[in-house]
Amino acid sequence: MEFSEKLEFGHDDRRRIYEYVERHGAVDAEDVRETLHVDPGGFRHHVAILRRDGYLSEDDGVLTVALETGAEEEYETDDVEFTIRPARQEDLTGIVGAIRQVAEQGRYIVAESVADEIDHQETLLRHNELESRMFFVAMVGEDVVGWVHLHAPELDKLSHTAELTVGVLDEYQGNGIGSHLLERGLEWAASNGYEKVYQSAPSTNERAIEFLSDHGWETEAVRENHYKIDGEYVDEVMMAVEL
Known part of the structure; x- marks a missing residue:
């Protein structure tokens, strides 16, 4: 995701998940789900779409905002x-x-x-x-x-x-x-x-x-x-x- 990109989520729960991760920097996925009270199946579906669309990254169960920032x-x-x-x-x-x-x-x-x-x-x-x-x-x-x-x-x-x-x-x-x-x-x-x-x-x-x-x-x-x-x-x- 590039910073110049406008944020379009298509679903309120998807927006809530992104905004929570963006606000906290790096968050355990299960903690996000429990805090936002999203059912497990729906949560995994929304996270998968957010990852597919380049909004979030996930590493060992930790969610972060995905950004196009280049290499070391x-x-x-x-x-x-x-x-x-x-x-x-x-x-x-x-x-x-x-x-x-x-x-x-x-x-x-x-x-x-x-x-x-x-x-x-x-x-x-x-x-x-x-x-x-x-x-x-x-x-x-x-x-x-x-x-x-x-x-x-x-x-x-x-x-x-x-x-x-x-x-x-x-x-x-x-x-x-x-x-x-x-x-x-x-x-x-x-x-x-x-x-x-x-x-x-x-x-x-x-x-x-x-x-x-x-x-x-x-x-x-x-x-x-x-x-x-x-x-x-x-x-x-x-x-x-x-x-």
Whole structure:
């Protein structure tokens, strides 16, 4: 299923099953059936159709939302070997930790709000009639060392745009991880029909602004004194790239 796809289920129980799994991230199939009070025969029928139509995946009795996100990519530099892949529900804790490390001291306020949101919801990926949210991660071994996140409201007037955050832990910077994550995120956005990707950062986050500028992003606007960080007013730099 692609994020740009409109959700059409054809049956109320089918919609309820999908919405429950989408809201919870990864759920035992029997728990879903019992919670929604769907009879066993009907439940298996609906799940089979949802799997056939590309809405859900099932692995060892666990249901997740099925998304067309591509394969893992492996890279190696002189200093580190890393993998970039679509995020999974079980990556949530690692992603929250990585974002909060990068966002500390007010360097990345939008990303910090993303970490708060997914931590509160306990759900990583979303695709419903109000919003879509996708993550890719950079992994060193079993550790999340970087991420790229895209969020898009399902509104007709904004359906061509998506907001992006990207970051890499300090100790892994300088290995091209951020560039690969950004490229993967933009490729995904383009393949799902988005025409413009944007993000904002405090003007004090000079490293992020320079990184995006080096990758072809342009500053669209500056909002003066938009943030207040450690008692000091800081401008917001609004940047974007056309796909």
